[in-house]
Amino acid sequence: MYTLFWAPGTAAIAPHVLFEEFGVPHRLVRVDLAAKEHHRPEYLKINPKGRVPALVDGETVLTEAAAIGMHLADRHPEAGLAPPVGTIERARYYQWLTYLTNTVQEAFICWYHPDWYLADAAMQAALKKNAEERLDKSWALIGEAVGDGPWFLGQRYTVCDVYLTMLVRWSRNLPSPAWNQAAVGRLADRVRARPAWQRMMAAQGIVWR
Structure with missing residues (x-):
């Protein structure tokens, strides 16, 4: 177990x-x-x-x-929930999961915990602003990749969709939440409608x- x-x-x-x-x-x-x-x-x-x-x-x-x-x-x-090993779809699965954790999640850590990096309040505010800008760019990039979907990698629902929807939820406290990007919002709505979610x-x- x-x-x-x-x-x-x-x-x-x-x-x-x-x-x-x-x-x-x-x-x-x-x-x-x-x-x-x-x-x-x-x-x-x-x-x-x-x-x-x-x-x-x-x-x-x-x-x-x-x-x-x-x-x-x-x-x-x-x-x-994962494409077959050795396929192009599997490569894209690795690509996007790596992007979500290395780029998007890292920006969230900067936004929620600027004190982990900087002691000065003004510098913390600047770090948060920079994180917001990076996240806005990420949502636009992801939205373009998702397109009409219905899922992140097209027709297959994968771990990428679950991970992205988790990060979309994290954006709820930001000035511009991820669901403002229409394709991202639609995908997250599909995931959170699932009984497992x-x-x-x-x-x-x-x-x-």
Whole structure:
């Protein structure tokens, strides 16, 4: 059985949705970030990075939500949430998941946690503004790639759609949320209409906006 260490609204959203899509046995262990449980020795033994999510799969511990998502999709190929290995579609799947985590998610970290990088308040404000501008460009780029979809990679629903929708939700506090880009908003609406997404939201006790 899988064990997922998670906290509400974090990057644990993506693997949590995948569990619901696959319908496989799993155990959820909530990590109280407000109580700094992610910095306690017992959790650092699981994930020395002190972040969520962390997945325990047998004797293996995986961290990084995108890596967990790709692993789960490969472990459950019957669900079809990843294109076949060796295809151009698989290459694009890698490309966009890498972009979402390395570029889009990184900009969110700068926006939500500028104090992680800078002590000066004015410089923090400038960093947030820069992150907003980068995110606006990302939504435009992603929207162009998605087009009429219906999914990120065309006709196939994949981990990319789940990961993107998680990030779209994160944009709800920004001056210009991701759903202002029409194609991105339509895709996110399709994902969050799925029963798996709705079950995740109910279990985590979170809302869309």
